Amino acid sequence: MxxxxxxxxxxxxxIAACVPEKHQADLTSTLSPWHSLTAEEILEVAAAVTESVDGTLVFNRMSLLEPDKSQALSWQTDTNAARGADVLYRLDKLSYRVRYDFQTSELSPPALLTSGQPMLxxxxxxxxxxxxxxxxxxxxxxxxxxxxxxxxxxxxxxxxxxxxxxxxxxxxxxxxxxxxxxxxxxxxxxxxxxxxxxxxxxxxxxxxxxxxxxxxxxxxxxxxxxxxxxxxxxxxxHPSALDTRERLKPITISQNEGRNFSITGSQVDWQNWRFHLRFDPRQGTILNNIGFITERGFRSVAYEIAMSEMVVPYQDPDIHWFYRAYFDMGEYGFGNMATELKGNDCPANAVYQDVMLHSAAGEPVVAPNRICIFEFDPGYPSWRHYESLYEGVPGIEKHNARRATNLVVRMVAVIGNYDYFQDYIFQQDGRVRIRLISTGIDATKGVFAAKLSDPTADAETQTGTLIAPYRLGVNHDHFFSYRIDMDVDGVENNFERQRLTAVPQPENADRQAIWAVTREKVENEQQARTTMRVEKPALLTFSSASVTNKMGYPASYQLMFPNIRPLVTLQDPIYQRAGFLKNNLWVTRYKRDEIFSTGIAVNQSAPGVGLPLYAADNESVKNADLVAWPTIGFHHVPMAEDWPVMPAKVDEIVLKPRNFFDRNPALDVPD
The missing domain is CATH 3.10.450.40 (Nuclear Transport Factor 2; Chain: A,)
Incomplete structure (x- = not known):
């Protein structure tokens, strides 16, 4: 059929074909603590789990077990890292979780999951x-x-x-x-x-x-x-069905002298940046041990960056629509739904990587070209100044500018009608951009109206927009929850809100409108919960407990992202399963098991699990190993321009150095 x-x-x-240039990790060398599971490891753990049960099971998720953080950070490249597997499976209508140690070949007793089911x-x-x-x-x-x-x-x-x-x-x-x-x-x-x-x-x-x-x-x-x-x-x-505009003269992207980044195992090095890259069936691309190399040596910025969950709730109470709220990462898997990158997905100078996934039977599956890595010119300089005061003065360079180059790590997941690009972008000035690009096809509801003047249109467009004849683009939200384990110049950090507030002035002062920065120290996880308000701006910073810059300021990174909150009551059963939406930002103490903002088992999950439970013990966040949980996204009111395929929509989080360096770190970029 x-x-x-x-x-x-x-x-x-x-199932996919190949693309020109590829770089795969050399698996003959030792594996880092953060390397994705290999085919041999998948076979080993699948055999151990299968032998431990009676009956036919379904492997829903086989992932690298979150390594012991202290051991991972002390790992030396010429030694074997401690590695394990985290496995979720279904057996006899029940859901289980086990862990496997590759060094000892030990399998933990199965833990019954009662708050939800593993992903499909x-x-x-x-x-x-x-x-x-x-x-x-x-x-x-x-x-x-x-x-x-x-x-x-x-x-x-x-x-x-x-x-x-x-x-x-x-x-x-x-x-x-x-x-x-x-x-x-x-x-x-x-x-x-x-x-x-x-x-x-x-x-x-x-x-x-x-x-x-x-x-x-x-x-x-x-x-x-x-x-x-x-x-x-x-x-x-598709191209053959469209009358296209006049073809553009090509803009050629080439690197005749070769690329500027290197890949060694799971480690990527570029322009003073160093990080490890892995791929997970649930989360897709994950970055580990991210840092910047200066004259002081390797300086850590974050231990782990990854998307933790996403939810897309539709806003229509119709009996065929009311239940539609997709937790795409926990229900389907961002990595499992990643597609082959080809054509215009990545520029011509990109390097591609295959990834290792697994079947429901526990067999390793090579998924070709799920990651691409490339450099690009953003079209504006890294910095620039023209000193007009020296106009006409010989021997002085009045115009100074440095061309910017960025590094991108990219994947694309296609979950039903939506296509999501996940980009990690590294800049020479010390910034990291976590970018989520949404495109694909609007989910539409069939209606009788072809245009707004039709008699049924008024009633039918109460929950959306008539984006094409007989099709209603239903209003919905996109919420993307990220987990960023901040390690700014070490594991011990502090979280601070630097409030921008108006300062009262004397009645006879020349200026009546002055604002200043007030540092708001945060003591515990309860105080760290942040709801953003445009009338109360604040810089959200994570700083080292022990390292300062030359001027004495704590070495810090600022977390920057736009405000997005639900517009409806969070007592709704859908939003109760997405408790992370109660705040724009949560900050918790690091715990090895606290990875997912909606919990380990999300499909058909119970309300109240995940972040609300992680923060319930209200631990101190002073001089502690801290994890940031920001949420980005958008309220999507569909429009005619979304049809038949949506223009790309960009949302992002920026990690920006704030007194981490002694000067502009891109000052030494050559002309």
């Missing part, structure tokens, strides 16, 4: 997808809507803890399918349309258990009555 062929392409992301994996989703799309009951519903066999495609969505009246959301493994008309418009209809999401067949939902392969319920809200149209011409966006 055509629908199953396209579904195969959507569901399985681990490709085998679970595709098996269910194939079965549901072949069910006679589903075909009958689609044919009733005028969608012929092969032109309908139903896709699974996670459901949270809803539908307790129909199933057990704690132990059953549930998804809800919605359907699309993928009839092709060219090649005599043999090939499907470019976008599987262009024609929603509104009002059909299919609740299904992916573990028992059991159909629970089919809901059709338009039985015996007219339904919104689902068969109309769509705007194709």
């Amino acid at each position: 055509k629908s199953l062929h396209i579904a195969l392409g959507i569901s399985l992301t681990l 994996v490709g085998q679970e989703l595709y098996t269910a997808l194939e079965l549901v799309n072949e069910l006679p009951e589903v075909r009958e519903v689609l044919e009733r809507r005028g969608v012929s066999s092969g032109d309908g495609l139903c896709l699974p969505r996670t459901v949270g803890r809803f539908f307790s009246d129909l199933a057990d959301p704690i132990n059953d493994r549930l998804v809800r399918f919605d359907c699309f008309n993928i009839r092709g418009q060219s090649g005599m209809g043999i090939l499907p349309t470019t976008s599987a999401f262009a024609r929603p067949i509104e009002g059909i939902s299919i609740l299904f258990d992916v573990e028992e392969l059991r159909l629970i319920e089919i809901t059709d809200s338009f039985v015996g009555v007219e339904a919104p149209p689902s068969d109309f011409e769509v705007i194709e966006f």
